[in-house]
Amino acid sequence: MRSPVPLRRGCAAFPGRPLSRHYPDLVTTYAIEKRDNLPVAAQTFVDTTTLQPDAFKATDDNLTSRVAQESLGVSGLKQRSGLIMEEFDRNLTGDKAIKIWRQMQDNDAVVAGVEFLLRMYLQGATWEATPFGTEEDEGVSAEQAAKYAADALFLEQCMDDMTSSWTQVTNDIWTMLTFGWSWIEPVYKPRLGLRDTTSASSKYTDGRWGWRKLAHRAQESRVRWVIVDGKILGWIQQDQESANQYFLPIMKGLLFRTVTTKNNPEGKSILRTAYRPWWFKTRMEEIEAIGIERELAGLPVVYVPPEVLLDPNKAPVLAAYERLAKDIRADEQAGVVLPSQFDDKGNRLVSLELLGSGGRRAIDVGATIERHSRHIAMSMLADVILLGHEQVGSLALADQKDEMLKRALGTWLSDAADVFNRYEIPRLFRLNGDFTGELPKFVVTPPSAPKMAEIALALKDLAASGAPLWPNPELAEWVFAQIGVPILLEEPEDVEPIDRGTDPGTDPTEDGDVVDPDDPSDDGLDDVPAG
Numbered sequence: 001m002r003s004p005v006p007l008r009r010g011c012a013a014f015p016g017r018p019l020s021r022h023y024p025d026l027v028t029t030y031a032i033e034k035r036d037n038l039p040v041a042a043q044t045f046v047d048t049t050t051l052q053p054d055a056f057k058a059t060d061d062n063l064t065s066r067v068a069q070e071s072l073g074v075s076g077l078k079q080r081s082g083l084i085m086e087e088f089d090r091n092l093t094g095d096k097a098i099k100i101w102r103q104m105q106d107n108d109a110v111v112a113g114v115e116f117l118l119r120m121y122l123q124g125a126t127w128e129a130t131p132f133g134t135e136e137d138e139g140v141s142a143e144q145a146a147k148y149a150a151d152a153l154f155l156e157q158c159m160d161d162m163t164s165s166w167t168q169v170t171n172d173i174w175t176m177l178t179f180g181w182s183w184i185e186p187v188y189k190p191r192l193g194l195r196d197t198t199s200a201s202s203k204y205t206d207g208r209w210g211w212r213k214l215a216h217r218a219q220e221s222r223v224r225w226v227i228v229d230g231k232i233l234g235w236i237q238q239d240q241e242s243a244n245q246y247f248l249p250i251m252k253g254l255l256f257r258t259v260t261t262k263n264n265p266e267g268k269s270i271l272r273t274a275y276r277p278w279w280f281k282t283r284m285e286e287i288e289a290i291g292i293e294r295e296l297a298g299l300p301v302v303y304v305p306p307e308v309l310l311d312p313n314k315a316p317v318l319a320a321y322e323r324l325a326k327d328i329r330a331d332e333q334a335g336v337v338l339p340s341q342f343d344d345k346g347n348r349l350v351s352l353e354l355l356g357s358g359g360r361r362a363i364d365v366g367a368t369i370e371r372h373s374r375h376i377a378m379s380m381l382a383d384v385i386l387l388g389h390e391q392v393g394s395l396a397l398a399d400q401k402d403e404m405l406k407r408a409l410g411t412w413l414s415d416a417a418d419v420f421n422r423y424e425i426p427r428l429f430r431l432n433g434d435f436t437g438e439l440p441k442f443v444v445t446p447p448s449a450p451k452m453a454e455i456a457l458a459l460k461d462l463a464a465s466g467a468p469l470w471p472n473p474e475l476a477e478w479v480f481a482q483i484g485v486p487i488l489l490e491e492p493e494d495v496e497p498i499d500r501g502t503d504p505g506t507d508p509t510e511d512g513d514v515v516d517p518d519d520p521s522d523d524g525l526d527d528v529p530a531g
Contacts, residue, residue: 161202179256
């Protein structure tokens with residue numbers, strides 16, 4: 001059997017030093033269950049293939065049993081002492097991986113361009129606080145709707161009452177694209193109006209608790225994770241200047257991840273699948289640069305007497321000539337110093353020649369580099385940025401790729417909003433004494449650029465099908481908003497309609513037809529006498 005054993009919070013991170021010493025306001029405690037060394041066969045388990053449907057009914061016997069309330073399996077995450085061991089490539093684990101992601105991000109033009117595209121799209125999304133319900137919803141009274149609207153307004157106020165902008169917060173969140181995960185620590189403040197210090201000031205004086213900042217904690221400062229029985233309790237952070245270590249508990253943090261497979265706290269960098277083509281591309285660029293230099297300067301060859309190659313005592317002389325051949329460059333400081341020594345027949349004993357290229361290369365290194373660049377962009381569904389650079393692709397193909405990318409990014413937007421809705425918003429309202437659970441939530445709307453041609457074509461097709469489009473103030477307002485045209489809310493009374501005039505030779509009403517102004521379908525043609 002298992003018996004719960006209380007764990008002093010923080011002892012996993014700081015042996016002998018309780019976490020309450022560093023965070024006295026945190027009163028939540030954790031418990032670790034002590035496992036007895038019993039064989040699997042000796043433990044109670046349920047064979048679901050032999051259970052009858054009645055066995056799953058909500059009765060006191062099975063709901064309070066060990067089997068019903070406990071997890072019998074584990075996530076399968078490979079970790080040792082808080083170090084994640086999921087990656088099979090040793091060069092992409094721990095701090096080595098962080099350095100490589102930074103190198104790829106800062107040195108490669110395709111990686112930088114793709115990341116800029118993704119982050120600008122994600123940062124352009126609109127975060128809106130929506131109430132738990134409205135008066136139009138069934139079962140919601142006017143008093144409840146007013147309370148829900150006030151809660152949503154309070155959440156929007158908190159977004160705008162921090163020391164940093166919401167754009168900066170989302171920018172910190174999307175660092176998870178590079179590293180696979182990002183950590184935001186909420187810091188609160190009482191809303192007591194303006195103060196001498198910016199950190200304690202607030203635009204509001206209602207005395208409620210709001211966000212002072214949503215602080216980003218750098219991935220490079222991660223030492224190890226604190227994981228017990230598959231549960232992420234937090235992580236150990238090390239200050240890069242003082243080398244002090246701090247325990248950041250999950251109960252006071254927000255963990256954003258690209259993927260949550262095996263409950264891996266480090267997620268998966270979007271650069272992981274781009275690493276292999278990036279590695280080859282980097283080597284090909286170096287080879288190309290060396291090849292260009294050798295073709296321009298030639299291949300240096302140094303002729304020396306045979307004894308220099310054969311006599312061990314002249315090894316330093318041979319090493320000097322080898323360095324000469326390796327280090328020769330055609331630059332502004334180019335020059336070679338050789339001994340002026342001749343044999344009995346007047347032949348120079350030491351000479352230097354530059355062999356020219358043997359001809360055009362059989363391998364197109366540039367095409368190889370371009371192929372790896374495409375693979376880098378394709379691994380992130382962002383090869384749309386390469387359309388036009390290689391004189392291939394069509395507008396229809398670009399639209400399809402762009403739509404696929406936006407759908408994938410929309411999923412990350414929803415996941416980020418879900419982290420706030422599940423964890424941070426309930427914390428914020430519990431801090432203010434609201435334990436109802438009827439809370440506002442974030443709804444994220446991806447950025448969209450109006451496509452006027454598509455809108456015009458859709459309206460034209462609807463009108464041709466006989467759909468009653470006009471007059472429709474709501475539709476007109478939406479269309480004007482999409483194309484950026486100002487909306488005329490009310491028609492001025494002193495403005496007279498414009499008289500556009502008619503051509504007397506072509507006006508069908510000259511023969512006595514009268515146009516009915518109240519009939520929009522009367523164009524004056526149906527009353528014209530025949531012949």
